[in-house]
Amino acid sequence: MKVLVVFGTRPEAIKMCPVIKKLKEKSNIICRACLTGQHEEMLNQVMETFDIKSDYNLHVMTERQTLAGVSARIMTGLQEIYEKEKPDVVLVHGDTTSSYIAAVCAFYQHIPIGHVEAGLRTYQLQSPFPEEFNRQSIDMISDIYFAPTKLAQQQLLNEGKNAAHIYVTGNTAIDALKDTIRESYYSSDLEWCKDSRFILLTAHRRENIGEPMYHMFAAVRKIIENNPDVKVIYPIHKNPQVRKIAEEVFAGCDRIRMVEPLDVMDFHNYMKQSYLILTDSGGIQEEAPALGIPVLVMRDTTERPEGVEAGILKLVGTDEACIIKEAEQLLWDKAMYEKMSQAKNPYGDGHASERIVECLLKEFGG
Numbered sequence: 001m002k003v004l005v006v007f008g009t010r011p012e013a014i015k016m017c018p019v020i021k022k023l024k025e026k027s028n029i030i031c032r033a034c035l036t037g038q039h040e041e042m043l044n045q046v047m048e049t050f051d052i053k054s055d056y057n058l059h060v061m062t063e064r065q066t067l068a069g070v071s072a073r074i075m076t077g078l079q080e081i082y083e084k085e086k087p088d089v090v091l092v093h094g095d096t097t098s099s100y101i102a103a104v105c106a107f108y109q110h111i112p113i114g115h116v117e118a119g120l121r122t123y124q125l126q127s128p129f130p131e132e133f134n135r136q137s138i139d140m141i142s143d144i145y146f147a148p149t150k151l152a153q154q155q156l157l158n159e160g161k162n163a164a165h166i167y168v169t170g171n172t173a174i175d176a177l178k179d180t181i182r183e184s185y186y187s188s189d190l191e192w193c194k195d196s197r198f199i200l201l202t203a204h205r206r207e208n209i210g211e212p213m214y215h216m217f218a219a220v221r222k223i224i225e226n227n228p229d230v231k232v233i234y235p236i237h238k239n240p241q242v243r244k245i246a247e248e249v250f251a252g253c254d255r256i257r258m259v260e261p262l263d264v265m266d267f268h269n270y271m272k273q274s275y276l277i278l279t280d281s282g283g284i285q286e287e288a289p290a291l292g293i294p295v296l297v298m299r300d301t302t303e304r305p306e307g308v309e310a311g312i313l314k315l316v317g318t319d320e321a322c323i324i325k326e327a328e329q330l331l332w333d334k335a336m337y338e339k340m341s342q343a344k345n346p347y348g349d350g351h352a353s354e355r356i357v358e359c360l361l362k363e364f365g366g
């Protein structure tokens with residue numbers, strides 16, 4: 001069996017590298033990895049950490065890239081690779097433009113598609129944008145579905161997808177954590193936070209860039225000003241539009257450290273040692289519950305309601321007053337904090353990648 005794994009951004013790499021590792025362990029599987037290069041530095045960081053070499057890299061990233069530009073460059077590049085490799089299955093992940101275009105290209109060439117992290121939904125096409133469209137579209141043309149949770153499976157079934165090809169595997173993000181968390185982890189940033197409560201911040205969602213992001217960051221600044229024992233570390237996304245807003249709002253604030261995107265190993269350990277996480281990220285909503293760290297999700301919708309239901313995630317939107325109120329409640333109300341941090345992780349046992357490989361062997365043979 002030949003599997004071609006295609007991806008292009010940091011979160012896809014973090015969740016696909018554990019699968020590639022397991023595929024490469026099997027002597028009856030040929031595994032090829034193709035990077036679109038939708039991300040550059042942030043993607044390379046992950047490939048280095050997991051020590052995985054790609055077979056192809058389309059290097060499509062440009063500064064301030066548009067969805068159409070990225071899509072066109074990936075589509076043109078992949079056509080030739082699919083023709084040359086003739087894989088039995090193309091494996092894509094989640095909801096990015098890279099995943100969507102990789103799936104469409106496979107569909108055009110009648111190559112079966114396996115979708116890792118299938119079935120996540122908000123059912124609101126503008127939120128997150130364009131990811132909700134991407135994930136629904138990928139599922140429309142996929143042949144095999146790797147649903148991380150029972151809820152995701154149920155959503156696929158509700159849409160009439162073939163039950164015989166839907167597998168509940170857990171989320172591969174939890175597999176990745178097994179390789180990255182260190183008991184005695186040290187960094188100078190964490191040393192800086194040692195006598196404070198450390199909030200970890202990330203933000204990058206396309207639909208938040210502009211007005212909502214100004215409010216999110218203004219809220220964080222206010223939380224710092226109101227609470228002298230709080231320090232914030234913000235590994236800032238490479239997107240120049242995000243950087244511009246952050247630099248404006250956080251200017252002169254000495255209890256926030258804006259650092260370059262962290263290597264995934266470092267980031268997971270920063271998460272583990274944080275008091276609270278403020279984010280609009282998707283993947284962090286899956287990882288934090290496995291580490292027992294409460295998360296305030298600065299978005300209006302989430303496709304990961306399992307964590308909200310478990311009690312470790314709280315959807316707080318992008319309204320400044322609301323973010324401040326929720327964060328300060330967690331800073332001041334110990335009982336509430338304890339309850340939130342003790343919730344059970346709903347995203348799997350860290351063996352999702354093995355399950356995905358076994359399912360592929362069952363579907364396509366050795």
Ligand code: UD1
Nearest residue numbers: 009038039040041042043062063064065096097098238239
């Ligand atoms: C993309 C995904 C989003 C995912 C996010 C993970 C889509 C539509 N969006 O959004 O679902 O949550 O990745 O981070 O697929 N840049 C760099 N270096 C990098 C990466 C990005 O300089 O390594 C800059 C470039 O200027 C680029 C910009 O960031 O143009 C935006 O990157 P892009 O992939 O278009 O959007 P993300 O917000 O990263």
Ligand code: UDP
Nearest residue numbers: 011014235261262263264267281282283284
């Ligand atoms: N992450 C990382 N370094 C950072 C910030 C995040 O390695 O500085 C990891 C994080 O652990 C998670 C993933 O990147 O696995 C989330 O990526 P992002 O928020 O960019 O995308 P999303 O999950 O929202 O698609």
